[in-house]
Amino acid sequence: MRRALLLGLLTVALIAAGCGDDDDTETSTDTSVPTETETETETETETETADPSSTTAAPTPSELPGERIDIFPYEGAELAVVGVAADDVLNVRAAPGVAYEVVAELDPLADGIMPTGHNRQLEDGPIWAEVEVDGETGWASTAFLAHLGAVRDTTSELYPDVADRPRGDTMLQLGELVADQVAGEGEPEPDVVVVDGPSVGDLGEITVDVVGFPDDAVLGERLHIFAEPDPGGESFTVRTVESTTLCRRGVSDGLCV
Numbered sequence: 001m002r003r004a005l006l007l008g009l010l011t012v013a014l015i016a017a018g019c020g021d022d023d024d025t026e027t028s029t030d031t032s033v034p035t036e037t038e039t040e041t042e043t044e045t046e047t048e049t050a051d052p053s054s055t056t057a058a059p060t061p062s063e064l065p066g067e068r069i070d071i072f073p074y075e076g077a078e079l080a081v082v083g084v085a086a087d088d089v090l091n092v093r094a095a096p097g098v099a100y101e102v103v104a105e106l107d108p109l110a111d112g113i114m115p116t117g118h119n120r121q122l123e124d125g126p127i128w129a130e131v132e133v134d135g136e137t138g139w140a141s142t143a144f145l146a147h148l149g150a151v152r153d154t155t156s157e158l159y160p161d162v163a164d165r166p167r168g169d170t171m172l173q174l175g176e177l178v179a180d181q182v183a184g185e186g187e188p189e190p191d192v193v194v195v196d197g198p199s200v201g202d203l204g205e206i207t208v209d210v211v212g213f214p215d216d217a218v219l220g221e222r223l224h225i226f227a228e229p230d231p232g233g234e235s236f237t238v239r240t241v242e243s244t245t246l247c248r249r250g251v252s253d254g255l256c257v
Contacts (some may be wrong), residue, residue, distance in 0.1 A: 005235050065097050066120035066128070072249045073145065075117030082146045082219065082246050083109040083193050083211040092138035096120045096128030103138040108195040109207070111148060113140075137179055146211075146219045149245030150254030158182070165238040169196035171227060174236050175206040179226055182210050182243075190220055203228060204236045211246060217256040219246040 059065070073079055081090045085108065087100035092104040105111065116137070118130040127142045158181060159165045166181075168174030172194070180190040189212070204227040211220035222244040227236035247256035 059071045059095055064095055064120060066122040069119055069121050069127070071119055071127065073115040073117075073119070073142065073147075074250070075115060077115055077250060078111070079113040079115060079129075079131070080111035080148045080246075081106050081108055081113070081144055082195075082222070083144050083191065083209050084195060086194050086196050090140060090144050092131060092133055092136065092140045094138055096122060096139045100139075104133045104136045106133065106140070113145065117143075124199075124209060147247040147249075147251045147256070148222075148225070149247045149251050149256055151242060151244045153240060154243040155238070155240045159238065167230070167235050167237045168227075169235050170198065171204040171206045171225075171236055172206070174227055174238065175208045175225055178223055178238065178241060179208045179210050182221055182223060186214060188212060188214060195222070200229070203239060209246070217248055219248045222246055 011070065084090050084106075086136065089101045089105040089107060090110070092106060093100040094103050114132045116130040116132065119127055119142070120130075120139075121127045127140050128139045129145060131138065131140050131145075155165075159179070166174060166177045168177055175194060176192065183190040183192065189211050190210045193209045194206060195209050198204060198206040204225075206225050207230065208221060208223045210223065213220050224242040224244070226239045226241075228239045229236055245254075246257060250257045
């Protein structure tokens with residue numbers, strides 16, 4: 001299974017469309033995931049390997065690149081960043097496209113992002129949404145934006161028998177095991193991105209986004225995993241898994257629409 005586990009401790013080149021700088025991200029598997037924090041496709045799209053501090057002047061509204069399209073996200077919705085590695089950011093730019101200056105940076109768990117309803121599709125396919133963030137108005141790739149649905153405890157759903165709960169040598173390994181189970185065997189294979197952690201205290205903790213479900217309503221799942229250290233502290237066993245549904249088009253009563 002193609003896996004794109006992006007971790008915050010190992011080093012790979014940041015995909016600049018979403019990268020706030022030229023730092024490295026972590027991975028324990030193949031990092032071909034389109035996490036150019038502004039990537040919109042896996043081809044030579046906006047993999048912003050160009051300087052993210054680009055200062056290309058913003059065009060006037062009549063000169064904006066691409067074509068305006070009537071598609072989600074709609075005005076009045078509330079969005080969250082998804083699929084961005086824990087040590088990366090999502091760039092909000094002065095205009096749609098990676099050539100324009102960064103006007104704001106969004107953390108991997110940022111939410112409360114308000115779209116204006118103005119969305120544009122660039123010639124090479126990516127869709128960008130105009131959003132309002134902390135008093136700034138700019139543009140972000142819709143590949144890294146979603147609506148947060150209901151949060152639920154899925155531990156017993158994933159592991160009906162306590163004895164079935166997986167064990168990993170590290171929290172990173174355990175996070176991948178749980179994410180692989182949620183991703184399943186379908187095609188295309190969802191991408192797996194560590195968006196927070198891992199951390200270890202009384203319990204181990206890690207948050208992983210599984211994105212790219214072949215569903216026109218459900219984009220994926222955000223998995224908040226807690227684990228108990230085994231005696232000796234050399235491995236971890238899943239204690240609970242909290243799942244947040246990531247919705248493409250919108251949410252009503254916690255359900256994707």
